[in-house]
Amino acid sequence: MTDQSTEATIKAQSPLSEAWNMFRRNHAAMAGLIVLCLIVLGAIFGPYLYPGQPFEMAWAPFSPPGVDGFLLGTDYLGRDLLAQIIHGARVTLIIGLSAAIVTVVIGVTIGALAGFYGGLVEEALMRFTEFFQVLPTLLFSMVIVALFGASLPMITLAIGLVSWTAVARITRAEFLRIRELEYVMASRASGASGLKLMFRVILPNALPPIIVQSALMVGSAILFEAGLSFLGLTDPNVISWGQIIGSNRQYILESGFTVTIPGLAIFITVLAISLVGDGLNDALNPRLRQR
């Protein structure tokens, strides 16, 4: 009895562990994962370990990196740049993650409904999706933030509202493919309800490309937030990497590092996420695996 159930668990885990083995052998993806873990750990524990305060004037403005005891120098108000980067990491990562969740929830819902029901529902939802694709994402989110206020939840919502179309398209395509497969037909024939079919039968099988896209979405949401903050559409009381760049932008003549360093932080983070996403794609995509 126990033997059987252990065997069942091992079998159930094997696709996942197979994907993990695949992922582990991809050096670039593993490097990305390690860097990403370091960044996340830094964002969580950094503020407790590093004494510098992000909003206090600590020294003369534009002190270059490494001079006067400030590893990354000071910004235009003489604030410790390293402290800002460490504290900004939290906001940047939280917005990136939560905006990606909003994106995936909207995208999967719309894509699943369109792909599952087909016909008029699909037609209407895909027209709706195309409509959102026509609006330049950044401008649209600028308008939302400008009209409804630059609070963190609103920024998160705005990013989610404008970037779900890719997820919806992928989900729909997967649902269209999977709903014709035999086991779905079998569940349908045995009288499973629409909701159960959608979320218990089809969705789990549609997950691999959605997971990959979601991972990449975190990266693009971080870029998005950075763009908005760079344009000044941000909560001035909360610090994020994009905001550091935006507020120091006028002073690149005096001290480029106040802009290039936080930019580098964004670049490295998003690069790490892209590498992980690519690795996930190779590990989870069975068609690629066969090649």
Place this chain on the structure above:
Amino acid sequence: MDFIRTIATRLFYAVALLLAVLVLNFTLIHLAPGDVADTIAQSMGGADEEILDRIRADYGLDQPFLIQLGSYMARVLRFDLGYSFFYSMPVTELILQRLPATLLLVFLAQLLALIVGVVLGVISARRPNGILSHFVTFFALFGYSAPVFWTGILLLIAFSLKIQWFPVAGMRDVTLIGGFWAHFWDVARHLVLPVITLSSIFIALYSRLSRATMMETLGSDYVRTAKAKGLSTRSVVYKHALKNALSPVITLAGLQFSAVVSGAVLVETVFAWPGLGTLAFQSIIARDTPTILGILFFSALMVIVGNLLTDFALRAVDPRMRGRG
């Protein structure tokens, strides 16, 4: 006949999309917190009653919602996008002043990205393990991951401040006196960095895709046929393989118009390029709602036109597309 009907369908569809953008615009103003007239007049830092009345009359704010919507759409279709109190001029006029600069930037960036992306893709597809192929992979990752405004600032620091090859900002040197060509070269010099910055994202995308599609077409049966015909390598690669590899790249480029316009907002802000992007940035700081909504409308229009052009380009490249509606 089929062709005309297809065009008609596409145009009808494009107009429907534009109307939908208008409905969205209008809904957004109404959903925004506070009185609509106040929202619109925010840019004045507290408008007097006379102006608020003018806005209320302009937007018919005493009417029911649907009638307001109808009259708003009727006005926009007569190219009346409202009045910018911040700039003291009609929004349409304001946008039309800035539109050429943005069109120039967006068009050149897409063109450069397509050409460079496809060339890199073709070369690296012919040598999948060569140095250039690895460079394309690396460059693609860079293009995905670097914030475009950061790339712009890096280029600006390197090529305008350290080595002073290109001007720091703007579109032309206002002190320049000279003939057409002098002005032409002046604008061209100002264009270099913004265009390179904006295209960097898309070069990455297009080179990666065209590398993949070229590798596929180079291994295809019809390329083998072309070789068996004794055609030159150039003809095999560029006539037979490339034309087939182009369709997916063009399709992708068509999907990017919205992203290109978004990127243009950031790039224009970095380089103080006098287009719609800087206008959007300034209007947001000034809380100039009619201008922002007007820009959203015009940029959607640009994307829709871009999609139409993509559609026609695809038909030109791939005969199989022509039969479809």
Place this chain on the structure above:
Amino acid sequence: MEPLLKVENLRIELATRAGVAPVIDDLSFELGHGENISFVGESGCGKSMTALAIMGLLPERVGRIASGRIIFNGEDLTKANEKRLRDLRGNEISMIFQEPMTSLNPVYTVGEQIAEVLREHEKLGKAAAHNAAIELLDAVRIPNPKGRVNDYPFQMSGGQRQRVMIAIALACKPKILIADEPTTALDVTVQAQIFDLLRDLRREFGTSIIMITHDMGAVAEMAERMIVMYAGRKAEVGPVKQIIEHARHPYTRGLISCVPHIMADPTFEREELTEIPGIVPGLGEFGQDKCLFSERCSMAVDKCLRARPPEAAFANGQSAACWRAEEV
């Protein structure tokens, strides 16, 4: 008279994951002017590689000619440079492929794809090449050639596309046409039409044809001589009629018995229709010093496992690489 094409001790090596494998191992044959020979064998026996080697189109970085000579009209093609090979391809030696559905370029009209080869080799002008393309479409019996010349491949059926491929191949009146499984992907009725067409065109143009196939029926219909290939080696060679009457290699016998209707004498009391048991060995097993067919052979003896059999020649022009050829 010198034969048109003479292949001597050809060895082609393929780089595989397991190492280098000889897909063609010591192959020699001759092709006369206007002659029609067939290569027969199951898939994976190296037939297509021979064809690609003659065309100089072995897959880059994967396949190479390790030794041997391919002499066409007195010229060794293994030593010719790429420019010279390009001049010959599609001009003196042409090839048609198994997959008519994918072998034509989908984004150019069929007329352009025919005219192109004429512009390349015959240096025809645009208009002349276009007109020649219409004539060629007529020659391969496509109805209304003037109207169809501007069609794209996707507007044609599989049989029509293969006709277009034949038109391209014959455009420059080549001395040799290599047809690699030309009808495998087509319906049976269309197959017969394509064979008819090839026979007629051969009479008209005097082209020698090398047909590659796994179908004994097709060989019986088309060729004068056949070469049976097994695992990269020549198993048997000889006039088609004689081989069908009396095969000297157990493998050939097996192939023939798969096709009931080509038995030389229908009333002949024959063994039951059998497929050959087992499968073709993998590339990794090619090149060993033994008879590679021995594992599937009902007549195999100890010797077959120890040494590669030499060719046993018979007075009637047949020869078979089998230790027990006399007894078969």
